[in-house]
Amino acid sequence: KISAQRRDQSSREQANLDQSRLELVEALRGKGIHDRRILDAIGRVRRDAFVPDELKEAAYHDIPLPIGQGQTISQPLVVAWMADAMELQPTDHVLDVGTGSGYAAAVMSLLCATVHSVERIPELAQRAKARLIAEGYENVSVRCGDGHQGWPEHAPFDGICIAAAGREIPAALRDQLVIGGRIIAPLGNDRSSQTLYRLTRTDEHQFKREKLGKVRFVPLIGAAGWDEGH
Ligand code: SAM
Numbered sequence: 500k501i502s503a504q505r506r507d508q509s510s511r512e513q514a515n516l517d518q519s520r521l522e523l524v525e526a527l528r529g530k531g532i533h534d535r536r537i538l539d540a541i542g543r544v545r546r547d548a549f550v551p552d553e554l555k556e557a558a559y560h561d562i563p564l565p566i567g568q569g570q571t572i573s574q575p576l577v578v579a580w581m582a583d584a585m586e587l588q589p590t591d592h593v594l595d596v597g598t599g600s601g602y603a604a605a606v607m608s609l610l611c612a613t614v615h616s617v618e619r620i621p622e623l624a625q626r627a628k629a630r631l632i633a634e635g636y637e638n639v640s641v642r643c644g645d646g647h648q649g650w651p652e653h654a655p656f657d658g659i660c661i662a663a664a665g666r667e668i669p670a671a672l673r674d675q676l677v678i679g680g681r682i683i684a685p686l687g688n689d690r691s692s693q694t695l696y697r698l699t700r701t702d703e704h705q706f707k708r709e710k711l712g713k714v715r716f717v718p719l720i721g722a723a724g725w726d727e728g729h
Pocket of ligand 1: 599
């Protein structure tokens, strides 16, 4: 009897989370996200599975949340915005720099062919990998390493999403983009606010640069980013 009660309670909790996810989709629509594929993807990915247990109830608020190791899961609006700016096609191959919880990788995986995601903190990379497998995202691969190097074995990529802020876009990442491909990255010198940019590779040596708006990201640690603890 107790286990039947627990089952009832957990299916009620799941129904509440599902309802909150639909409300999040409506909230994003109200904030200017109109692409049906992106809204569908946000409506399918269980963000509650990507946050710590004690934060599940807040999982569908449109805010970043702590995921441990001083890092955050991105705000859903920013994930949707970056995916939109990358103009992902179902045949595209994407590099995701800064896996964090794996949530953005999961959302993008529903919009393209493959996602290769790199995270520098081993605990986060392991947790994200396990979660993505448990949630059934078979076209996402996660590797622990320095995102400045990209993932040369799987390059070139049609889209590169950099989910941590630096002063400039690492050269190796530019080199791993196809001609016509898009890099979305927060850039700036200020820790509290950066500008989100889209760089489109127009030929072998040229990139078109567009400003998309103001954002706030955790730092990209290493050569082109900030030093740890700085
Ligand atoms: N988009 C992720 C999500 O939805 O959970 C959140 C990304 S979080 C804002 C940024 C991540 O970038 C952190 O997990 C951080 O450890 C990682 N990071 C910072 N510098 C990095 C680097 N050089 N290489 C790889 N990952 C890095």
